[in-house]
Amino acid sequence: MKAVACTPCAIAEAAEALESGLLVAFPTETVYGLGADAENPDAVARIYEAKGRPSNHPVIVHVAPGADISYWAQQIPEQAQQLIAAFWPGPLTLILKRAAHIPDAVSGGQDTVGIRCPSHPVAQELLRAFKGGRGGLAAPSANKFGHVSPTMAEHVMEEFTQELSPGGLIAAVLDGGQSEVGIESTIVDLSRLATHGPVLLRPGHISAAQLEQVMQMPVASPDAAAPRASGTLDAHYAPHTPVVQIRADELDQVVTQLQARGKQVALMSYQAHPAIQTSAWRYLPADPVSYAHDLYAGLRELDHAQADLILVEALPQDQDWQGVNDRLRRAAFDSRDVLARLLG
Ligand code: TXA
Numbered sequence: 001m002k003a004v005a006c007t008p009c010a011i012a013e014a015a016e017a018l019e020s021g022l023l024v025a026f027p028t029e030t031v032y033g034l035g036a037d038a039e040n041p042d043a044v045a046r047i048y049e050a051k052g053r054p055s056n057h058p059v060i061v062h063v064a065p066g067a068d069i070s071y072w073a074q075q076i077p078e079q080a081q082q083l084i085a086a087f088w089p090g091p092l093t094l095i096l097k098r099a100a101h102i103p104d105a106v107s108g109g110q111d112t113v114g115i116r117c118p119s120h121p122v123a124q125e126l127l128r129a130f131k132g133g134r135g136g137l138a139a140p141s142a143n144k145f146g147h148v149s150p151t152m153a154e155h156v157m158e159e160f161t162q163e164l165s166p167g168g169l170i171a172a173v174l175d176g177g178q179s180e181v182g183i184e185s186t187i188v189d190l191s192r193l194a195t196h197g198p199v200l201l202r203p204g205h206i207s208a209a210q211l212e213q214v215m216q217m218p219v220a221s222p223d224a225a226a227p228r229a230s231g232t233l234d235a236h237y238a239p240h241t242p243v244v245q246i247r248a249d250e251l252d253q254v255v256t257q258l259q260a261r262g263k264q265v266a267l268m269s270y271q272a273h274p275a276i277q278t279s280a281w282r283y284l285p286a287d288p289v290s291y292a293h294d295l296y297a298g299l300r301e302l303d304h305a306q307a308d309l310i311l312v313e314a315l316p317q318d319q320d321w322q323g324v325n326d327r328l329r330r331a332a333f334d335s336r337d338v339l340a341r342l343l344g
C-alpha cells in the first residue's frame, strides 16, 4: 500500500473508515498519529494491538478547532481556557478530569483525559470530516511502542508494513509532508490544580516558561503521583541501534577509540568536527527549533547505517533545548553500558 495524498476525497474516505472503527494514520504538526474513534473501545483496542503497546497507557484525544471541550472533560478550569486561547490549535496537550461517558480505553483506566487540537491542516480537515467535526480521534504517535516517532508518511509505512497490508489493522496513511515541529506535544496536567498546580508531564515546543506566562503561575515538574504518561517512561523514542550522548570535547577521542577497535560509528552533531571521519553522519542545525524538526528523521536515517552505535553530540542544557534533550535522554536510556562494552 502507498501513502494517500490528501485530496478531499481521500479525507472523506479516511473519515468514513474511522467511523467504521478502522485505524488511519494522519499527519500532525508534531508527529504522525495513529488515529481511531475515541468513543469506540474496539477501535481504540486496535491502536494498542497495532502498536504493541500496553493497554493501560492513555492516549491523547484530538479534536477539531472550536470543539466543545466540556463533552470530553468534566472540569474545565480557567487556566485551561487561557492555554487553549493562547496555544490551540497547536502542539499542546491538556490533561483534564475525564467526563463520565468517555470510555476507559482512551484514558488507560485513569480518571483524566488528554486533549489536543492539532494545527496541521490535514489533521484539521480530517477532524472536521469525522462525525461532522463532533468526534474525537484517539491518536498516539504512529510508531511501534518505544520506537522513534514518525515525522513523515514514509516513516509510518516503514513501521507498519504488516498492518498496512490488505485486510490489516490500518486502513490508510494520509501523507501531509514532513511534520513541522518534529517532537511530540508539550503535555500539561491541569487535573490536580488545587493540590499540585499545573504540572509539566512532557516538555515540547511550547515551553514551561510560555505556559507560566499565560497562566501567571509556576508550572511544576512531575511528582510520583502525577498521571502516568508512556512518553515519560525512561526508555522511549529509541532507534534499534544504541544511542550514546557524548560531550563535544570528547567526541574526537571517543570516535578514534571506537574506530581503532573496528567499530562502525554513526554520528549526529550540531557543530563541525573536522578531525572526525565516519561513514554515516547527520549534521543537525544548531538551534533547538530546527534541531527538533530534523531529530527523528535523523535518528531513523542513522539507524539504517548498520553502525554499532549512534553517537550524539551532547546539546546545551538551557531551557530552550529541554524538549529535544528529554527525547535524546530517553533514546539513550538503555545504552549507557554500550560504550564501555564496545571499548572494552
Ligand atoms: O504530539 C503528540 O502529542 C502526538 C500527536 C500524534 O498528537 N501524540 C503523541 O501520543 O505523542 P503518544 O500516545 O505517543 O503520547 C501521548 C502521551 C503519552 O505519554 C500518554 O501517556 C500521555 O500522553 N497521556 C495521554 N492521556 C493522558 C492522561 N489522561 N493522563 C496522563 N497522560 C496522558
Ligand code: MG
Pocket (backbone or CB within 6 Å): 140, 141, 149, 231
Ligand atoms: Mg509516542
